[in-house]
Amino acid sequence: MSHSIVVIPGDGIGQEITTAAVQVLQAADAKFGLDLHFTYQDAGGTAYDKYGTPLPEETLAACRAADAVLFGAVGGNQWDNVEPSLRPEKAILGLRKGLGLYANLRPVKIEPALVDYSPLKPELARGVDLVIVRELVGGIYFGERCESEQHDGVERAWDLENYSVPEVERIAKLAFQTAQLRRGRVTSVDKANVLATSRLWRRTVEQVHAQYADVELQHLYVDNCAMQLAVRPAQFDVIVTGNLFGDILSDEAAVVGGSIGMLPSASIGAQTSLYEPIHGSAPDIAGQGIANPLGTILSAAMLLRYSLHVEQAADAVEAAVRQALADGYRTVDLWREGCQKVSTEAMAEAVAARV
Ligand code: NAD
Secondary structure (H helix, E strand, C coil): EEEEEEEEEEECHHHHHHHHHHHHHHHHHHHHHHCCEEEECCCHHHHHHHEEEEECCEEEEEHHHHEEEEECCCCCHHHCCCHHHHHCCHHHHHHHHHHHHHEEEEEEECCHHHHHHHHCCCHHHCEEEEEEEEEECCCCHCEEEEEEEECCCEEEEEEEECHHHHHHHHHHHHHHHHHHHCCEEEEEEECCCCCCHHHHHHHHHHHHHHHCCCCEEEEEEEHHHHHHHCHHHCCCCEECCCCHHHHHHHHHHHHHHHHHHHHHHHHHHHCCEEEEEEECCCCCCCCCCCCCCCCHHHHHHHHHHHHHCCCCHHHHHHHHHHHHHHCCEEEEHHHCCCCEEHHHHHHHHHHHCCC
């Protein structure tokens, strides 16, 4: 069965890191006979320069028709003065909306060779291997809001948080299914001691849990979860939470990981899902061939696992990344005395050779 993948390099280091990830996917294809077909589309500032829009209709249509999308990054100073609705970053929102990407999966795994890069003590950082499943299209970010109104002669503003049962059911199912592919534990994070939306969230997650008896479920309040991520992050397997809490906790967890260039993500849609590193287009190092491609390569591994369901190939890519690091290969952002400093391209070759 052949698989079609749309690659969107985007701007800045996007070209370099997606080229690296495609090279590794091709190595996985050669080994496991995946029959991958790649096509390339524009988005972001590059697309704006060519077509006057950051997300051409053709790009969105190609993504909708593909089995999966591999995305680099968008943005850069040269588009700072572009009209806000046409800024490169609008491509991301457009893809989220156009593909119905309702959930964001952010794994944070501290590779044994990189334990020292975490700001946490090595004994706390060792063994961290968690995924945050964040609801992406609901909650307070998409609720009604009022920028300013007068109430009894006092100015105020408000934002409305709302969640429906189907929205929570969908994300809870995804979290339980993700846990089934991992260590079988879900932590649902809310603020049910205060918020009505959180009480509906908790009730619904418990109802969905009835269909996943093989998965263990615990609930944590968001303030406690934020503390636990700093003091005992290795306890977590899958964390599932709403849009606002997920935004904050996923950045906290990313810092625990130690290096921005290492972290992958998946945005899950009903039909097509999109895979991208968590970092931006890094204009300060673009075009120099020094960007760390591992976050994008690990995003490609997620693509193999979650969209193409080729578990063995995904495992092989992740193991190859671990081995390249264990063998001392480092891009400049991770380089330390005693390691071998390599370019983006050489890192891709090192990983591809180990797949
Ligand atoms: P950034 O993530 O691009 O860079 C932050 C710092 O981390 C920089 O010093 C950069 O050199 C470094 N860095 C990032 N990725 C790296 C990698 N793979 N290897 C080595 N070093 C790396 O964040 P920023 O500087 O705040 O944003 C730059 C542009 O990216 C902005 O236009 C922003 O809007 C955009 N952005 C895009 C996305 C996306 O496409 N999903 C996400 C965040 C920011």
